[in-house]
Amino acid sequence: MWFRVFRMEHTEPNSQGSPMAAGVLWVVAHMFSKKGDMMKNKLISFLLLLCSVGANALTMSQIETQVRRNMRDTATDTTLQRYSSSLLIDMANEAQRDIVNQTWAIESITTITPSVGTIFYSLPTDYLATIKVSYRKGTTAPYELTEVSRKGLFASNPAWETTTGSPTQYYIRQSTTTDFQELAFVPPINSGGAGTATIEYFASAADMAAGTDTPFGASQWFIPYHDAIVYRITARLKMIEGKNDEATNYMTLYGNYVSVMKARIGERPNFNPSISVGTPR
Secondary structure, eight states, X not given: OOOSOOOSSOOOOOTTSOHHHHHXXXXXXXXXXXXXXXXXXXXXXXXXXXXXXXXXXXXXXXXXXXXXXXXXXXXXXXXXXSXXXXXXXXXXXXXXXXXXXXXXXXXXXXXXOOOTTOOEEEOOTTEEEEEEEEEEOTTSOOEEOEEOOHHHHHHHOTTGGGOOSSOOEEEEEEOSSSSSEEEEEESOOOSSOOOEEEEEEEEOOXXXXXXXXXXXXXXXXXXXXXXXXXXXXXXXXXXHTTOHXXXXXXXXXXXXXXXXXXXXXXXXXXXXXXXXXXXXX
């Protein structure tokens, strides 16, 4: 299988890659390097899809190694390295945040048990955006709540905080006391027994800190896209060094990875709603 064999520099193929395949890809890439942008981008997209098959997970240490190879910053003496490990970790986390913000690919879930008299409830620190909020009281079937804007809520019901009944809506605001988001149920729980709300949401990824940390919380789904972090860091460093053509090539690879991720999110290749299953004979 081919993986991590195509680089703008002299990055070596991984242990499962074919050196001959790596050489062929390298030569083909350079054959088209002086062609038009459309041809070059098509080639890069093809190689990206080809090389992402059979990918292995990258740790932060492996990401750093790949970046240093691309930048020819491989001195074993850390005092001779142009870029510190802490800087590369910071840039890797920046790349990870950018990927997650572009794709909203990480989903999570939390629950809230409302209490009488409480209006606002803190959402998780990794919260980005809401997918769905459902509410269940006792043994009744859960039902979905509808999101409403703060402006619309206050316009239609200025006294909503004092109304009673089971929640049918919710709205989200920036907390006035913390750096996080808060959720309010409409109407709030002002009397009677409370139920349980389930919040499904898009989440951010935890920052990497140690060399053994893996991007995106070690999620298996993200493994084929770990190289995108390498490409983005390399593009940034090439830009800093004034190597703008190489920076553009790496950023193109990065953009293609993110585009493929966006296309893959939510895909269900085995789902065909037009097929109906009849009675077995």
